[in-house]
Amino acid sequence: MAIEHSIEYQEREAAKEILPELNEHLDYSTKIYNSCFSIQRFLDGKTINDVGQLLRSQMMILMRITDFLRCIQHIVILGYPEQACTLAASIFELSHTAVYFSYDNAAMLKWLASSDGEKNMPKLIGIDTYKKLVEHNCQKVGVPSEPEVSVYRQLCWMKHSHPIMQDIQINNDKAKFLIGPFTDERSISHAWFAIEQSGRLTEMLISHIVFPKGLLSDSDLNVKRQMLLDLTNMRDRLNKKAQARFNILAPE
Numbered sequence: 701m702a703i704e705h706s707i708e709y710q711e712r713e714a715a716k717e718i719l720p721e722l723n724e725h726l727d728y729s730t731k732i733y734n735s736c737f738s739i740q741r742f743l744d745g746k747t748i749n750d751v752g753q754l755l756r757s758q759m760m761i762l763m764r765i766t767d768f769l770r771c772i773q774h775i776v777i778l779g780y781p782e783q784a785c786t787l788a789a790s791i792f793e794l795s796h797t798a799v800y801f802s803y804d805n806a807a808m809l810k811w812l813a814s815s816d817g818e819k820n821m822p823k824l825i826g827i828d829t830y831k832k833l834v835e836h837n838c839q840k841v842g843v844p845s846e847p848e849v850s851v852y853r854q855l856c857w858m859k860h861s862h863p864i865m866q867d868i869q870i871n872n873d874k875a876k877f878l879i880g881p882f883t884d885e886r887s888i889s890h891a892w893f894a895i896e897q898s899g900r901l902t903e904m905l906i907s908h909i910v911f912p913k914g915l916l917s918d919s920d921l922n923v924k925r926q927m928l929l930d931l932t933n934m935r936d937r938l939n940k941k942a943q944a945r946f947n948i949l950a951p952e
Contacts, residue, residue, distance in 0.1 A: 714779035714881035721888050724941075725895040726773055728934050732899040733769045735927055736762050739906060742915055754801055757808050758909050761798040765791050765902055772898055779881020781890035782858040788898040789855035793830055795901040797822065799837050799908050851897055858890070889946050896938055903931055 705713075740759065743751060751759075768791050772784045801808035807825035814824055827833045831849055838845035910916060910924050 711778045711881050714883050715777050718779060718883045718888065718891070719777055722776060722891060722895075725892055725938060726777075728899055728931070728938060729769060729773050729895050731931060731934070732902050733766055733773075735906060735931065736766050736769075736902065738927070739909060739924070742920070753812060754805070754808055755909065755915065757801050757812055758798045758905065761794050762902075762905055762909065765794055765905070768794075769898060769902065772894055776891040776894060779883055779887065781882060781887045781894060784894035785855050785858040785890055788894045788901075789852065789859040791898045791901050792852050792855060793821065795905045796830065796834055796837055797825070798905050800825070800827070800833055802908050803836070803840050854893070855897065885946070889942065892938065892942050896935055896942070899931070899935055903928060903935070 740763065743755075743759065748756065768787045772787050775781075775787075776784045797811075801811070804825070807827075811825050822828070822830055822833050827836070830852065834848050834852065835845040838848055906924075907928055910921065910928075916924060
């Protein structure tokens with residue numbers, strides 16, 4: 701960042717440079733965001749008794765996730781992809797917590813009844829770590845947990861200030877700390893990763909809300925099933941694009 705310009709100027713310039721790289725991903729993220737509210741509309745006019753505690757808890761989390769999704773969209777445009785990944789890490793924790801409620805009614809009720817912050821998540825619901833929570837969720841659907849844990853680990857590198865995420869640049873024997881906004885290749889990779897993973901995790905939660913509970917009529921359910929399929933296909937195309945550009949195997 702050139703010190704002769706204000707941070708606002710630098711962010712505007714970064715947005716001009718990076719936005720063309722993000723358009724497809726932002727389109728996907730917007731569709732994910734809108735899909736959350738398309739689910740919420742099916743609850744219009746229903747009472748708490750109609751909704752039930754499980755759906756209530758999962759919808760509370762889904763609506764909170766929408767705010768994170770919007771923040772991710774804004775800050776990747778301004779050139780702060782690692783910070784977007786920290787928000788994606790929070791979405792990871794929220795989504796897996798809500799999915800876990802599908803399998804543990806007592807944990808869900810304990811979460812709803814909590815009125816203070818003395819005990820942190822996930823210990824609040826009787827799970828020591830998010831890794832164990834993920835392992836439980838993956839076991840329930842018969843998939844290996846390590847790929848999912850690996851995604852969380854990568855997001856947490858950025859969430860917990862891992863030194864490989866921050867460095868010093870040396871020019872002519874002069875050291876300068878690197879600060880945002882960022883528009884280089886690594887930053888584009890991280891921005892894509894934040895958007896893809898936050899979207900995937902939201903898809904996962906939506907599927908747990910829509911399918912098991914009889915919330916929707918058969919015709920509405922078919923519409924939402926197609927919606928999720930379209931989102932998954934869109935994300936798969938973005939994953940392939942990332943693999944081709946950055947020569948990596950993008951997490952499923």
